[in-house]
Amino acid sequence: MLWPVPTRWADNDHYGHVNNVTYYSYFDTAVNAWLMHATGTDIRDLPAIGVVAETSCKFLGSLSFPDRLRVGLRIARLGRSSITYDLAIFREDGDRLELAATGSFVHVYVDEQTRTPIEIPSVIRGAAETLL
Template identity: 85%
Template sequence: MTTQYPVLWPVPTRWADNDHYGHVNNVTYYSYFDTAVNAWLMHATGTDIRDLPALGVVAQTSCQFLGSLSFPDQVQVGLRISRLGRSSITYDLAIFRDTDGALELAATGVFVHVYVDAESRKPVEIPAVIRTAAETLVTD
């Protein structure tokens, strides 16, 4: 399953991620998606994406929970792109629990960035530096 994702991005669980029931709260999975996508973008582009004239805002996100996580689990987020449009990118994501290199699927999700002008907030084309990096994650 992990071979379906060109990038596996490490995201540590935190003590505060656990809820009263002793597992990572469901809303935190969305934080892992957001962290992995934006950290990978900064790494892949070699730039601070917050300084670009266009911002990627989250227009849609979803998650299917398949397994439980708990602090101090180590997590890898699989990233791939199923659609690279003019002004939007659709990421397919997977969260894996990493137990000494053995990866167990805990969740899958979708995350859509729409690029908007930093000032007007109107949709614009994906910045070239982002598009170049994103092309490496496009899957059929």
């Protein structure tokens, strides 16, 4: 699955390229936007919250505003209370996609009130199974 994520003027740092911390924002945006689209629900209204327990990023190319991006998503692991995503950020270059970064992202689902791990909500699990 490739999810579009635009760069913004504010993403560039003093050196004229997207600051490395912003790549994590692209991962977060793509995962949560895809979840909302795939489930047809506002995930913020569920009794379980997907908290980010772990992320990683390997930088392979430079990005800069106004680059157009696609974030590739797939499920690497679907557990009882967590989902591990494999991710890749691509810069659109005409008809080509240039790989700029790869990474991973772990959502652990916790109870909204107690913040203790609980089972992944069925609507989230159903969407995640489509990316296995």
